[in-house]
Amino acid sequence: MNKNVLIVDDSATVRVAVKMALKKEYEVIDAKNGKDALDRIEKFYAGGNRLNLIITDINMPIMGGMEFIKEVKKNRNVKFVPILVLTTESQTNMKMEGKKAGATGWLVKPFKPEQLLDVAKKVIR
Amino acid sequence: MSDIDSEMLEVFLTDAEEQLTILENELLNMEVNPDDEETIKTIFRSMHTLKGSAGFVNLTEVEGFTHKLENLLSDLRDKKLKNSPEIIEILFQSKDVINGMINAISTKGEPPDQAKINEVEKMIHDITKTVSPGEDQVEMDEEPSDEDSNKSFFRIELKFRTDVYETGTDPILLIEDLSRQCNVISTTMKIKSVPLLPSLKPFENQLSWKIIVESPKGRKPIDDVFMFAAIDNDISIEMIEEDELEVVEESRIGELLIREGYLDEAEIEEVMDKHMKIGEELVKEGKVTKKIVDTVAEKQEQIRKIQRTNTLRIDTEKLDRIIESIGEVVVVKSRIREIMERKGWMDLEEEATLTELDRYINNLQKDVMDTRMVPIKDTLLPFRRLVRDVAKKQEKEIELEILGESTELDKTITEKIKDPLKHMLRNSVDHGIESPEEREKAGKDPKGKIILEASHQNGEVLIQISDDGKGIDKEAVTKKAIERGLLEEGKVLTQEEANKMIFRAGFSTAEKITDISGRGVGMDVVKDNINSIQGEIDIRSIPGEGSTFTIHIPLTLAIIEGILISVANNRMIIPIQSVVKFLPIETEKIHRVNEEQTIEFQNAYIPVIDLSRQLGFNDGTKEMLIIVQSGKSNIALIIDEVIGKYQIVIKSLEENFKKVKYCAGATVLGDGSVALILDAKSLIRNYEH
CATH class of the missing domain: 1.20.120.160 (HPT domain)
Known part of the structure; x- marks a missing residue:
């Protein structure tokens, strides 16, 4: 049974890194920012698919991670999907902010593929 | 690597x-x-x-x-x-x-x-x-102390928020994870706060747990399991001594029943297993029928089939080959139609099938064309740095405004307009915009402005470069043109003529070679470059107020639409964007002025050219006039016949033959014969000179 992960990050490098880390176990789709991600989610669900995990960056153009998480929490389809926030070491306060907004957990960039897979397994149903 | x-x-x-x-x-x-x-x-x-x-x-x-x-x-x-x-x-x-x-x-x-x-x-x-001395080091997460890193026992109490599911945290998942990290000795779930079914809210959590574990690696693995959840849920992890265990163990009913000898382990497991399968449980409880559970399970399978819509990078050369192939398919399709028409009749089924084929080919062509379209943004934005640098070197103050950056056009064209645009902008900075002092003297804002705007118009892309500089100085241009031997001594150019003069080969107003414009590319080179991609360039200039250069370029070069005509038994294609109108020849309307013929069209007299003579063919039947346009100029061509509209793939002649005058290339027609593509622009240009 396929499990689907959405990675939202404005850096193509991060998106590819996430895809590579997870591709053995999960199907990964991507989006460049919060707004793009919401469109992606809508289409994905319209196609009869479901997401099992959302990974999102915080600092992105057009719609940043915090606003995106708040939108996800308002969306019936994905309200309960676990969310991992990508932070950097210098943004420790983002972990709390992310949790407050409704994220499930976080991951510190740059991460090793195994780390990501471990964390993903922790939160994917 | x-x-x-x-x-x-x-x-x-x-x-x-x-x-x-x-x-x-x-x-x-x-x-x-x-x-x-x-x-x-x-x-x-x-x-x-x-x-x-x-x-x-x-x-x-x-x-x-x-x-x-x-x-x-x-x-x-x-x-x-x-x-x-x-x-x-x-x-x-x-x-x-x-x-x-x-x-x-x-x-x-x-x-x-x-x-x-x-x-x-x-x-x-x-x-x-100066702001934050010594703030170089980054904050680090507190490392949990290593005090209980040995094998030890822990009592874990989990009280989750009622909206825990909304944070994506699943308590069961955490407990499962915990059971992988440690040896779970006992688990007690408190269900006291769970309301009766009618008032139960399925998306809210009312459960809490008390779990006793034995951890071989101390506290760290347990902390890791709850690292996310611990932030906003009430989770306590407490080390206990071995002798506290027994009391807890006894609180577990299953264990107690086994210990007391009422049941054995297998019997307990059997019951537990049943609890795991929610579907069966629900059927047994009479909540749903087995059939419903089965269909839902099937649906669940189907839902998992996911749709892939990822993007892919493709070499443009591959796209070019696809477009070329589609072009060939278009040609073969026209050929089939011609063969069938030659038969004299086509039945309904054949006609319908061909029409269907037409539709698919058109869609396919459009889709592939779309893949080649890119926003002009990436081409235009780097110019900001260019203008900044050139202006700075010349101690001018210039603001470049870029508009319409999302306008899309064929990738290969974006590559080809880059250089001409670069030269034009350099020219605008070099010669268009005055120095701040001059501007102030002229009562202008010392800061000059250049607007670079792209837009779509009539199936073409329009790029305009406008500056608010000194405009084209016709006296200076006249003087220079005479110096360069492009104009007879004593003649004076009108503004319009001066504007055109700057595009003439051999004319360059560059006084000196600046280190920015390097060899100082003239506007004639710019014009040639733009003409080579079927584009046109025009200038409008008001002395003292500035100049506007307008470039018209086609959206794509790969496939064009053309009108097939016949001239003295030769078939030629005229690109559709050049064609304005066809008229039957009415000799009385053609006026003869000296050796030249003209006709009135849209309130102006335009030249009439005998195409067969111009191309060195024999005389044909000369029944039609076709009015073609290039930039703002129109001319009327005498031809024999208009055959129809065709989609054609341009084949360059120069790969195999030398350049033919007034020809933009050749194409293969439906019947397999070759037709030359008429380059209306060069015809008009030649006439104007």
């Missing part, structure tokens, strides 16, 4: 290039509005993204450098530091350093000089030091 690494690196390079372009544009914006918060935020974000991406490909040099910059930028963002031209200069230089580091990786260039890096780093350091 492994495949994954090199693939990642490639992605990183594209990514970095994108971020650097953003960075540069925003820095240019910052120069105009140093305190604009959005600009600072965008720059910060772009630096942050760059840093993050560099970390993934192990480019510690780039990562370290961008990290230092990030500090500077966050100080700016948090207003701990006031922006200044000095800081902007540091940022520009830093951008160049990063650019150098990245180019060195992609082997596009020499790595930046270490001394230069150190110098810029020092500047960054000195500036940031």
Whole structure:
């Protein structure tokens, strides 16, 4: 049974890194920012698919991670999907902010593929 | 380097290039509005993204450098530091350093000089030091103490928020994870707060747990399991002594029943297993029928089939080949139609099938064309830096405004207009915009303005470069033209003629070779370049107020629509965008002035040209007039017959033959014969000269 992960990050490098880390176990789709991600989610669900995990960056153009998480929490389809926030070491306060907004957990960039897979397994149903 | 690494690196390079372009544009914006918060935020974000991406490909040099910059930028963002031209200069230089580091990786260039890096780093350091001395080190997570790292027992109490599911946390998942990390001795679930079914809210959690575990590696693995949940849920992890265990164990009913000898383990497991299967349980409880559970399970399977809509990078050469093939298919299709028509009749089924084929081919063609369309943005944005640099060197103040950057056109065309546009902008800065003193004297804003605007119009792309400079000085142009031997002594050019003169070969108003325009490319080269992509260039200039250059270029070059005509038994194609109108020849309407013939068209007299004579053919039947247009000029061509509208793929003649006058190339028609494509533009140009 396929499990689907959405990675939202404005850096193509991060998106590819996430895809590579997870591709053995999960199907990964991507989006460049919060707004793009919401469109992606809508289409994905319209196609009869479901997401099992959302990974999102915080600092992105057009719609940043915090606003995106708040939108996800308002969306019936994905309200309960676990969310991992990508932070950097210098943004420790983002972990709390992310949790407050409704994220499930976080991951510190740059991460090793195994780390990501471990964390993903922790939160994917 | 492994495949994954090199693939990642490639992605990183594209990514970095994108971020650097953003960075540069925003820095240019910052120069105009140093305190604009959005600009600072965008720059910060772009630096942050760059840093993050560099970390993934192990480019510690780039990562370290961008990290230092990030500090500077966050100080700016948090207003701990006031922006200044000095800081902007540091940022520009830093951008160049990063650019150098990245180019060195992609082997596009020499790595930046270490001394230069150190110098810029020092500047960054000195500036940031004034705000937050010693804030270089990053905050680290507190490492949990290692006091209980040995095998020990823990009592874990889990009280989750009622809306825990909305945070994506699943208590069961955590408990399962815990059971993998430790040896679970007992689990007690409190269900007291669970309401009766009618008032039960399925999306809310009312459960809490008490779990006793034995952890072989101490507290750390347990902390890890709950690292996310512990932040906003009431989770307590407490080390207990071995002798506290028994009491707890006895509270577990199953264990108690076994110990008391009422049941054995197998019997308990059997019951537990049943509880796991929710579907069966529900059927048994009479909540749903088995059939429903089965159909839902089936649906669940189907839902998992996912749709892939990822993007893919394709070599444009491959696309070109596809387009060429589609072009061939178009030709063969026309050929089939011709063969069938030659038969004299077509039945309904044949006609319908061909029409259907037409439709699919059109869609296919449109879809492939779409893939080649790219926004003009990437071509236009780098010009901001160019204008800035050229202006700075000449001590002029110039603002470049770019409009319509999302206008899409064929990728190959964007590549071809880059150079002409670059030269035109340089010319505008060099010759169009005056020095601040001159401008002030003329009562203008000392800061000049150039607007670069792209738009779509009538199936073409329109690019305009307007400046508010001194415009084309017809006296100066007249003088120069006489000097260059392009004009007879004593003649005076009108404004219109002066405007056209600057495009003539051999005319260049460049007084001296500046270090920016280098060899000083003349506008004639620009015009040739634009003509070579079926484009047109026009100029409008008002002395003292400025000039506007307008370029019309086709959306694509791959497939064009044309009108097939016949001239003295030769068949030729005229590209449809050149064709204005067909008229039957009415000799009385054609006027003869000296040796030339003219006809009135749209309130103007336009020249009439006998195409067969012009091309050196024999005389034909001469029954039709076709009016063609190039830029603002129209001419009427005498031809024999208009055959119809065709879609054609242009084949260049020059690959195999030498250039034929007035021909833009050739194409293969439906019947397999070859037709030349008439280059109306060169005909008109020739006539005007």
